Structures are given as C-alpha cells and as structure tokens.
Amino acid sequence: MAGTGSAPETQLTSRERIKRALANGKTGRISKDAANAVMLGVFRCAAYITTLVLVAIIAYVVINGAPHISPDFIFGWPQGVNAEGGIWPTIVSTLYVTALAMLICTPIAVLAAVYLAEYAKQGRLVETIRYAADTLASVPSIVMGLFGYALFVEAMGLGLSMVSAACALALLMLPIVMRTTEEAIRAVPRYIRWGAYGLGATKWQVVSKIVLPSAFGRIATGIVLAIGRAIGETAVVLYTMGQAINLPISPLDSGRPMTVHLYLLANDGINMNAAYGTALLLMLIILAFNLFARYLSRKSR
Amino acid sequence: MNSTDTQRPETASRPKRELALVSRSTYLKERALQYLFFACAFLAVVTVVLIFAFTMLQAAPVFTDIGLANFFSLDWAPTEGRFGILSLAAGSALVTAGALVLGVPLGVGTAVYLTEIASARVRAIISPAVDLLAGIPSIIYGFFGMVIIRPFVAEISGGLGFGALTAWLVLAIMIVPTITTLTIDALRSIPMGIREAGFAMGATKWQVIYKVVLPAARFGIVDAIVLGMGRAIGETMAVLMVVGNAPVIPDSVASPISTLTSQIALDMSYSSGLHRTALFGMGVVLFIISASLVGIVRMLSKKRKG
C-alpha cells in the first residue's frame, strides 16, 4: 500500500518532505521497504518465540508426565518415603480449597462490582477503592501468604487449614472477579435498564433481575479465570494450608495441594516421575478451566 | 467498619425523586442493600490496609530489636544475628531488570504482531497461546526452569546453572503474557484513523508502527511494562527453584543469588524469633514496592486522560 517515491527532486512539497522523513528518517541509507520487511520479520519472530515457548513447556510436561498418569496415580495415595503411588489427596485438597475460596470470594466480589458499576459516583472514595483493588491484585503472592499466615493461621486461630488457605486465596481472586464483573455489568446496554426503570422497578430489582442475569456469562468467565489462577497458586497456600498429606473433610482440616506436592517432589528430586505426573495433571486442570473460560466468554458474546 | 464513610457520597448525590415514589420499606431495603454493596467494595480497602498493618505489626521488631542499620545492610546471616536485606534486594533488582530486558521486546513485539501485522487466522492461533501461557502456574515455570533451563545454563556457563541468568530466562517467559495482553489493549485503543492517515502518506507498516502507533500507545505500554515488572519482583516459586538461594552479591550472572521473595519462602518454614520478623519486614518492603508500582501506573493513566 506504500507508494514508492518517484517524485522529481526539484519540487519538494511539504507532503513530499514528510513522506521522505517517514520513509528514511533523516538519512536515507536503508530503503524503507527493506526496513519494513526486516522489522515485520522481527515482530513475527517475537510472536513465534512466544508461541514456541508455550508449545515447548506443554510438550515437555506432557511427554514426561503422560507415561506416569494412570487411574492408580490419580486415585491412589502417596506411599512410603518417596511418595510413590498416587496423588489423590492432593487433588482433593486443591479442588476443596479452590471451591471454598470461590464461595468466599464470589458474593463479595460481585456485590462490590455492582456497587462500583451501578451505585458509586466517581469521587475520591471510589478512586481509593479502585486503587486498593489494583494493589490487592499486585501484592506478591508470598506476601499474601505471610499475611494469611499471620492473620488467619495465627491471630484468628484457624490453624494451617483449608479455610485459612481459602481466605488468603479469596483475597487473591477478589480483584480479578471484581474487575471482570464490573466490566460485564458496564457492558449491559443502558436502554435495558431504562426500560425496567420505566416499568417502575427499583434499583435492586433492575440489578438483580435485569443486569446481573444479562451479564452472567461474562461474570462466569471472570470467576473461572480466577479459579484457574487459584489452582496454580503455590506461595499463598504453602504456609496457610500446611503440607500434611490428608484427605480434607472439614474446613479446619489441613492438607497438601497439588502445587505444594509438586514443589516438594521437585525439591526432593528423588521421585521425579511423580513430579512430572503431578505437573501434567495440574496443567491439564488449569488448561481445562482456561479453555472453559474462553468458551464461556465466546458464548456470552 | 464502613458506617462513617458511607454517608458522604450517597446522601449528597442521590436524586430525591427516584426514591420518593416507593414505599418506606422498599426505600429502606434499597438503602440497606446499597450499604451492603458498599461494604463489599470497601472490603478491598480494608484488606489492603489490613495486609499492610498486619505484616507491619509482625515486622515491628525490625525497628526496635534488629535496627534499621542492620536491616538495610548487605549481610544476610540470620544464624549470626545479621539481617541485612540489601543483597537480597539487589538480587531481586538484578533478576527483574534482566527479565524486563528479555521480556519487554518479546512481549511488546508479540502484541504489535498480533494487533498490527498478523492475519486473522494466525491471530486465532497465537492469541489463545498467549492466554494459555498466562494461565500456566508459576510452579510449573519453576519446574521447567529447574529441569530444563538450569542444566542448559550449567552447560554453557560451566557453573551449577543456578543464578540470575536462569532466572532471567524463566521470568522473561512468565512476564511476556502480562506485557502482551496489556500492550494489545493499549494498541487497540488507538483509533484506526491515525494508522490510515499514516498509510495514506505512503508510510510502510513498520513506519506506521514505529512513528505513529507505538508513540500513541506509549503510556499504555509503560503501564504494561510496570505491571510486568511488578510480576517479576513478586514472583516467588519459579525464582526460588532456579536462583540457588545464596544471599550474596554475585560474581557473575551464572553464580547463585537470592531474592527477597525466594528467601522468605525458603526460610519461613523453620524461622523463629527475630529471623521471622525480618522475613515479615521483607514482606513489608515487597508490599510497598508493589503498591508504589500500582500507584505509578494509576498516575500515568490519569496523566493520559488529561
């Protein structure tokens, strides 16, 4: 689409001068088409490297992990010194704590987003809330772990337990769900609300009967994404859930999530087969959640 | 926790007409719900304050028993009563800087390719790949770094393979999705008209990208880089598994170092007394860093809006 400059040298209009400046910068050593081709190639390379890295990681984990996945591995208990056998309790611990975190986080995050999107007037208070949410989203996970340990485990006396870890994870998920929910609510067209108001609905009726249902798909996407994040979290749960291999029943039970199991196996460096198997299962679960989120978001569009 | 703060913005600005039409009980219910929603939203503020206050409380002896001179010195030797975090902070800085040098061109480049260059078909493949890359948990990156990248670095450097170089490679991969996604947002927000004007002047694609698109999106890209930086500084598990955990200023990029986050994670399991307070002190430092980075991003975006 770029016309090659073939104007006579004598008449330099301002248009021509800009064209030249654009074409060659101040000096005209490299032809602009060559520069174009090279740089587009560079960008393409960047994108390909990114994709390649993803493929490499997934392929590596799949190739090394797949031979060790079996029903016995998934549903068995770790045995003996080197955690041979299965990883069932760690899968249950991971799912348990994530579900609990979701139950704690979702109502708060959704209602908070409702406030920000529907009720709040822009002002310093809302600014503060947004700043807080952004800060919360960027708190390093190990700091969240330290805090969770100091508050939930020690000060509140919940011990190293599912509920301590779930609370800390909920804090991690809160800003994610809050942001996606707020965006979802804002994406609901105004005229639907006006229609409802016109029929005499109160604000809560509009929100609960009109806005939230129509934003449901995108809210669900946000929740599922946050779940994916929580499942993969290690530093937060390492010091809030404990490391005991245990099938959790009550929320006060301790347990060992898959991520921590993988960390300990990798550190021990003895039974690497189990580490690869755990890594693969963990990745599959997270990928499944992410793909589900993509599916939800496409459906709601 | 919120009763004092709620009244200010609500009562002043609410139009009277809207609620005068309903019965008193409905009005009260609506009002109560509104306060509930506000309480939920305000919880974010409460939590952030709590995190800071609580970590600070645990770290209080840093000021009294350890002393700031000790805390901000180079020697980290908890068993000998020396709790200097500077070499750890230097490790964090070194690791983050290298990750940015590698990760920013890759991330921004990928974003530019996806928004400006790629065909819809290619985009449909690479764009989900970036999303999936963002979803892979840090422990898997760490594991991958430990079993693949570390031996590789050991091979080329002749050392153990633990150190900044390995951490750079791992962290660069990890921050690419963050930077890419945010840069894509920034690039998409630039009106097509600007690009078309550029093309109409006879500019090549690269010229439009370099002279028009990137300058126009610069604030958004800086946002992306700052947030990627936050991710790199705060990353714990992946770093812990590849840096070698030696709390010293390194001789080379291939010799073991330690960072604030990894040292906390490593020591937390057995530390007690002053050692533990020092870890919480490091937590406070990390919290302040990440909160200021967010503050910078917010300031930038305010500037951008005018």
Next chain:
Amino acid sequence: MRTTRGCGDVALTRRGLLAAVLASASLTLLPGCSAAESSEQITVAGSTTCLPIAEIAAEGFKEETGVSVLVSGLGSSAGIEAVSNGTAHIASSSRGLNVEEQKLGLTTIPIAHDGIAVIVNEANPVDNLSVEDLCAIYTGEISNWSEVGGPEMDIQLVNRDEASGTREAFRTIVMGDAHFDRRAAVLPGTGQVRDVVSRSEGAIGYISMGFVDSKYATTTVKALSVNHVEPSEKTIASGGYPVSRDLYFFVKGEPAPSAAAYIDYVLSERMDDMIREAGFIPVARSVSES
C-alpha cells in the same frame, strides 16, 4: 500411608510455624482411622530426618498390632520439647541431647546410623578429602580443586537449606564453629543436590549415604573418602567414617506398653531393609550403644 500428623492438645507456643503445624494437625481427625483402634494411639514427633523410618515402621506396626502411630516431623528440638511436656510419646531426633535437655530425664534409644557422603562429579579425579579440607572448602578458603590435589578447576559449592537435618549434622561434625561460605548454592532437597553435582564437573555436595546410589537416579555421583576412610555401612556403623551421626528415639520415664512395642518394632530385624531403603544404616544389635 498418611503422614505428618500429630495429635493431642497443644497450645500455640513460641515455636511459630512448627507449633502451628502441630496445632492444626491436632484438629485433624483422620476419617480412615476406625473407631475401634483409635482408643490407643502413639505419637512420634521430632526430626524430619527420622520421618521415613518412623513412618515405615508405623505402617508395618499398624498392620501387625492395629495400633496406629501418628508421626510428625517438626524438627528434633520441637520433638524433644513435645515428649518432655507429654504431648508426644516418643521424640525422634537426629542429634543427642544437649546439656539443658539432659536434665529432662529422657531415655536415649539409638535407632539408626546416618552417614553423610561427600559427593563430587564422576569426572573429578579427587578421591579423598580430610575433614580439615572439607571445612576449608565449605568456608570458602579453598576455592580451587588444585589446592586439594585435583585439576585446575573452580569448586562449585552446593549446600543444603538451614531447615535440613543433614546440613545441621554436617555443620556440627565438619564445620565446628566455622561459618558456611554464603556464596554456596543452597538447595532444599537431597535429590536435587545429587542431580546438580552429577551434572557439574566442579561441584561438591553432601547427602545421606543411602542416596548415593538411588534407584530413582539416572545419573551417578562419586562419594569421597574422608580422612582416607571410605563411606560404607561397615565404616559408619563402626564409627570409623567421620561424617556420620546416630538417630535416636527419646522417651520420658517408662514408655507405655504400646509405645515400647513400637520401639521394639523399629529396632527389630524386619526393619533393616526398610531403613536401608530410606538411606540409613540399621544399628548393629550386637554392638552396645552409648
């Protein structure tokens, strides 16, 4: 096997995380424990080094007698504290009692030897180091293999994390009052140390004797002689190999019959192979221990 749970009523004490582990574990009631057996339970708390032995024994002991044994690894000191205040029946420890703890009136029962092998890369021609050399290497005084009769090559130090019992033992036996070189890589696992050393020519590390030839490992490392004594089961059991220690159980007063039976089980010949598999060396029954 279900691991790492303590029981009994434990107040949160100064030991921070460790105490919290125990406290939380005390909240945990294992659904798998049938009610009939839960009346009698033995608690073993203490060294993480002893964890594998205590756990394997617990597994076998439960099958044999129906008495369940709860094993938790909190560190030797915490275990000794737990047994002296009655929280646990048995303390497991990777060290003897210190002067203060000797006043607590605990009975010492050696359960296994733990030899620490000093490992280097197979390509390294050095075969022997004295304890003094080792100390100088780990303080950073000696930083090249040529100083100990090897080739011109930098020494790459691999150390364990401070929570490790092996590091504690190595420090006590080899280092004395000297401090570890802080430039050393600190790795939080035995297998990782082994793997790293097996791949880096100049590396030196130390691991429990039993993991030198691991059935999981795909690479090999070379265990050095120390003071010209090769590490082997014989030299460790006889005390000839310098870098070794004993693992102990401690009980307070006369142990309960079930606890005594468990201790006997740990010391019985059936456990020998298991103890070897966990990387340790069983105590010779003929040799009397101090």
